[in-house]
């Protein structure tokens with residue numbers, strides 16, 4: 001948890017640097033996917049989330065701090081912060097988002113699922129890459145509870161598929177465990193949901209997924225109209241990413 005005065009300064013810094021182009025994710029039945037908050041045309045789930053549901057015990061709950069729009073500043077930020085030569089400004093924005101998201105809404109799944117969060121993990125790159133992922137570096141400074149270290153498979157046929165063998169952990173989780181799994185970007189959700197299944201294999205009772213950004217392509221479906229509809233709504237760190245309104 002951040003010290004209150006520091007938290008207030010961080011919120012002000014995030015809103016002044018990126019509030020003008022970041023948007024809160026929208027939770028609205030049949031307007032956005034009930035799982036991943038991408039725009040949907042009257043359906044409960046988007047096509048990828050609906051097709052993943054055959055895999056059984058996926059994430060208990062999923063939340064997104066913002067959208068990353070391809071070709072827009074939000075998209076550049078989510079790519080630039082982890083570029084080979086990272087863009088410092090982008091790294092600062094992602095770090096502020098993740099720190100505020102964790103400190104303000106990291107324990108909201110306790111109330112949603114009636115079980116306190118006990119562990120945390122991040123989704124590694126797939127296939128595995130050497131060195132520490134910048135997102136892991138950001139989260140490890142701020143997350144509370146025990147880490148469940150996840151390792152990505154060295155070779156995968158279809159990295160976008162939902163497959164529990166894409167990730168593994170040597171940890172064994174206790175019966176009442178609740179893992180907060182964090183990721184930087186969600187495109188179709190295969191990476192995060194595969195990591196959820198790997199955590200289930202390790203014994204996780206509950207898994208809540210907190211993602212910084214839902215990746216959105218402007219030219220897909222009604223996305224342009226959706227983005228236009230939310231274009232005047234500057235980012236507000238107080239809005240709970242799990243509910244789209246107040247914290248549970």
Ligand SMILES: [Zn+2]
Pocket residue numbers: 033034035036037038045046047048049050
């Ligand atoms: Zn979805």
Ligand SMILES: [Zn+2]
Pocket residue numbers: 104105108239240241242246247248
């Ligand atoms: Zn909250």
